[in-house]
Amino acid sequence: MGARRFAVLLCAEDSEYMRRQYGGYHGVFRGMLAEDGEAWDVYRAAAGDLPGDGEIGLYDGFVITGSCSDAHGDDAWICRLIGLLRKLDSMKKRVLGICFGHQILGRALGGRVERAKSWDIGLRTIQLSPSSKRFSSLELPAQLSVIECHQDELKELPAKAEVIAWSDKTGIEMFSYGDHMMGIQGHPEYTRDILVHLIDRLFLRGLITGSYADELKASMGACEPDREAWKRLCISFLKGGFS
Structure with missing residues (x-):
């Protein structure tokens, strides 16, 4: 039996800092999830690079990353990605979507993504669903802190999907x-360092103001999320440890 194989569908462009410090976002996900x-x-999905029909079957699971693009947009690469995700669903392949990945996965399955009322950037506490059986074997706390950085959100679930966590800012x-x-x-x-770097990139791209960027960094504090708990949860899902 061969080695288990996974693919990161990279929906953002790596900055020079991310490449040098972390080996790009691919390196960040490998560091968290690879065994x-x-x-x-x-x-590199945002550059039009996606696995072909002959490659999909080689993988045990897929991870979709965050992006500066809108998951409710109709860029050619986004439409191709949606087609791929629907194919992966039909094949019952394991897919973990993060931020933009979460939104585009929801859209591909029939949900609705919209611009949120405001940015959500920083450390946020989310509430895990006490009724979800997915967390029972992992002995997780009822609440987990996670770094957020998004302007869009999944507003309407796909049919047959289940909300398994929410916050006072975001319902899904x-x-x-x-x-x-x-x-x-x-x-x-994400780590605090990655978030600080991203805030600077958002400012340089004109997506947030300088005063808002300074406010975010000043209010950040230590700002380290429950990374070990998230690592356990993501690995368990992606590799079939709970259902």
Whole structure:
């Protein structure tokens, strides 16, 4: 039996800092999720690079990353990604969507994504659903802190999907669809350092004001999320440890 194989569908462009410090976002996800003996590949989805029909079957699971693009947009690469996600659903492949990945996964399955009333940037506490059986074997606390950085959100669930976490800011912080697909609005892979860098990038791109960027950094404090708990949760889902 060959090594387990996973693919990161990269929906953002790596900055020079992210490449140098972390090996890009692919390196960040590998650092959080990869275990000995596994193969991890990257497809640069935002550049039009997606696995073909002959490659999909090689993988045990897929991770969709965050992005500066809108999940409610109709860019050619976004439409192609939606087509791929629907194919992965039909094949019951495990897919973990993060931030933009969470939103585009929800959209591909029939949900609705919209611009939120305001940005959500910083550390936020989310409430895990006490009725969800998905968390019972992991002995997680009822609440987890996670770094958020998003302007859009999944407003309406796909049919047959289940909300499995929420916050006072966002009604659908996590959802599951069958046993094979899960979305997380926050960034369990982020550290405080990555968030500070991203705030600077958002300012340089004109997406947030300088005063808001300064306010965010000043109010951030230590700002380290419950990364070990998120790591356990994501690994357990992606690799079939709970259903």
